[in-house]
Amino acid sequence: MNPKAKVRCAELDVVESGGKVEELFAQWHPDLIAVCTDNEPSKHALNRIALSAGVVQVGAGVYDGGIGGEVYRTRPGEACYGCIADKLQLQRYTSASTATPDYSTPESGVPSTCALNLDIEQIALLQCRMILDDLLGLEAGFTGLAPEINLCVFANRIVPGTFARPWVAQFFRITRRVDCLDCAGEVEGVAEEAQRILASLSL
Numbered sequence: 001m002n003p004k005a006k007v008r009c010a011e012l013d014v015v016e017s018g019g020k021v022e023e024l025f026a027q028w029h030p031d032l033i034a035v036c037t038d039n040e041p042s043k044h045a046l047n048r049i050a051l052s053a054g055v056v057q058v059g060a061g062v063y064d065g066g067i068g069g070e071v072y073r074t075r076p077g078e079a080c081y082g083c084i085a086d087k088l089q090l091q092r093y094t095s096a097s098t099a100t101p102d103y104s105t106p107e108s109g110v111p112s113t114c115a116l117n118l119d120i121e122q123i124a125l126l127q128c129r130m131i132l133d134d135l136l137g138l139e140a141g142f143t144g145l146a147p148e149i150n151l152c153v154f155a156n157r158i159v160p161g162t163f164a165r166p167w168v169a170q171f172f173r174i175t176r177r178v179d180c181l182d183c184a185g186e187v188e189g190v191a192e193e194a195q196r197i198l199a200s201l202s203l
């Protein structure tokens, strides 16, 4: 919509083609990665690529049924998505069902709990705000959000036991985990420990 914006597209599966995504990032030098994918494997795949490329990420997720959602921000050297996801404990915000809903095949018999576009767009707008906040810089004061805040959980509606009030945001400062599976590569001993575990699994 902005006539001065230049758009380049590359259709890729970030999980299957992580190497290609890294090549494109090396060419395009993104200022920020907006993580808009809708499953954990793709978010972690992008997280690992962003970590090696040293690029900021701002991602979002909508909770089951659109009851609310989260927006997160990662910066190089700070908590990555792996660190944040570990703290999120998404099950707090989703139904107790252990079945994985398959929205694409209704005949699977798993009842789906769709989110309204309205619910999704509410979270997407917050993600856009956080993206602009980061791109414009702290001094611009676009949102006034403290720079150390890296997670926002927003309630679209009241859910007993989860969200006591609608339209309320909670803000968190998640610290980096020394044992994070995504970003703790530099931490002494973790790689060796991972190798030891993998070796024991293959026995």
Ligand SMILES: [Zn+2]
Pocket: 079, 080, 081, 082, 083, 084, 176, 177, 180, 181, 182, 183, 184
């Ligand atoms: Zn991490």
